Amino acid sequence: MRVVDASVWVGRLVDTEAHYAASRRWIEVYLARGGQMVAPMLLLAEVAGAVARRIGDKALANRATEALLAVPNLRLVPLDAQLGQASAQLAADLGLKGADATYVAVAHLLGVPLVTWDRQQGERAAERIAVYTPDTDRMLDLSMLQETAEDAYYTT
DSSP states (O other), rough: OEOOHHHHHHHHHHSSSTHHHHHHHHHHHHHHOOOOEEETHHHHHHHHHHHHHHOOOHHHHHHHHHHTOOOOEEEEEOHHHHHHHHHHHHHHHHHHHHHHHHHHHHHHTTTTEOOOSOHHHHHHHHTTTTOTTTOOOOOHHHHHHHHHHHHHHHHH
């Protein structure tokens, strides 16, 4: 399971983003391998806002939200009192922006890594949780190595 930040989703949805290819590949491979994703419900507003600002198309921003809601292995976590308090504490302790702290809090509370392109968020969050970018998440490499080893074992 991975908490996936809005930066990765925007990178996947907006083909003019610098990390478009890497975000797309990571999400597709991770989901194809049955990977579970989680994010705060805030993800919807962040992605819609980012798409609308970058592309200037409200309808496309709404379709991006619909696309996120249709991802079968994505669980959205509501912002309740526990998550709000954990986010506030992490924002204060690590000097994170509020939205960034919310993703970090979800990862911290669940005990899972965060995947993000946001360098500042990643560097500060690394004090408390494992942080990857889509191109440094070795879980996919390990999974591929295991499959290769299993194939070699069963074909001999």
